[in-house]
Amino acid sequence: MARTDMMTDTGDHIRLEAIDWAIATQHPDFSDWDGFARWLEADPRHTLAYDQALAAAGSVADLAAQAAPAMPRAANDEEVGPRQKTVRRRWMIGALAASLLAVIAIPAWQMRPQPYTVTTAMGETRSIDLPDGSMIVINGGSRLGLDRGNPRFARLETGEALFEVQHDARDPFVVEAGDVRLVDAGTAFNVVRTGSDLDVAVSEGVVIVNPERENVRLPAGRRAVMAGAGGGIMLSDIAPDQVGSWRSGRLSFAGTSLAAVAAALERGLGTRILVHPSIAARPFSGVVQISGRGAGAVAAIAPVLGTRAVRRADGWELVSDDALP
Structure with a gap:
């Protein structure tokens, strides 16, 4: 979406890109929010350009007053040439547009789903x-x-x-x-x-x-x-x-199925833990300490659950304590 024309002033280039994005995000069909985020993250100056544009919004009223039709002046006042009037008018319109875009586009972008x-x-x-x-x-x-x-x-x-x-x-x-x-x-x-x-x-x-x-x-x-x-x-x-309580490495269960207990142990110990279907629904109540323990702790924890841990290629499986090896 960024401008492709080469500009000698990098600051102006970024400012104009920022305006381009601000205009684009106002279109009802705009969907390139990922591209917009990448542009913001590509260079810290991109975010700064938006900040400066937002700060400039405070001068909208002053700019509008300057762009208003001139009041009658004395006949002996120095005449301003047509070219000077045109240049000044274009600058005022551009500045006013940039300020208004900063006021309208930025809050709208912030409120859109991201x-x-x-x-x-x-x-x-x-x-x-x-x-x-x-x-x-x-x-x-x-x-x-x-x-x-x-x-x-x-x-x-x-x-x-x-x-x-x-x-x-x-x-x-x-x-x-x-x-x-x-x-x-x-x-x-x-x-x-x-x-x-x-x-x-x-x-x-x-x-x-x-x-x-x-x-x-x-x-x-x-x-x-x-x-x-x-x-x-x-x-x-x-x-x-x-x-x-898992934040402190203490897992508390009350009538929790062994399948859910195994899922909690997986999250905390960082290893895959399966439960044999024959005991997956068996309830367990109690507290299991996992603080400072790694994947090898499954074998020691299993008897607390009334099970036995069997080593598998991708982790562990909890089986009935009387199951055959």
Whole structure:
């Protein structure tokens, strides 16, 4: 989209490119947001050009006054030549247009959808500070969709994330996970998505689950588990200090299937862990410490789960403790 004509003044070239992009982003059919982002990131001066254009917007009123029709002047005033008038008029119109573009185009760009994805590897965690003061801590093996144009929105595609949200009743924070919509009401909460299953636990404030449908309110110390699409919502209690305890390397489970336990261990230990189908639905309640432990810890953890760990080519498999080798 950038200009192809060669210009000797690089600063002018960048300024004109910035204006070109500002004009393009106002078109209803504009879709090259990735190209626009690449242009912004290609050279620090590109962002500066936008900042300067925005700062120039404050002089719009002055420019408009200068471009207005001249007041009658005394007959003995020095006459300004036609060429000088034309040059000055063109400069004023150009400056006014650039300022107006800065005022109109930049906020419009900032408000348009600008989705991006944050992915973590197994065993990796990552913290993200959002512009509104909220924070998201993402567990290993997770994929989270965010939007620079809407910092009050997140989509958990898979894995686990802890949300510590700055509450704003006029603009509630929304988390989507599959077809489930979670709306905050001054909240810290943990979300786990494994396939079509979802687990939401609240440590502070209130989360509203699917306000347009079930409209279930989860206060601090409550948990909702949704098994599969349309599988209903199962509610239970949870100690607030257990919510998001994976950050400190302590995994707490209450009636959790071994399949879900294995998924949690995968995220924290960074190794593939399968569960034999015959025991995948078996429930487990307890606490497992994984802080400072690596993939080799699976063999030691398995007996705590009432299972045995068998080494496989791509990781481990949990089998019944009385299963044949």
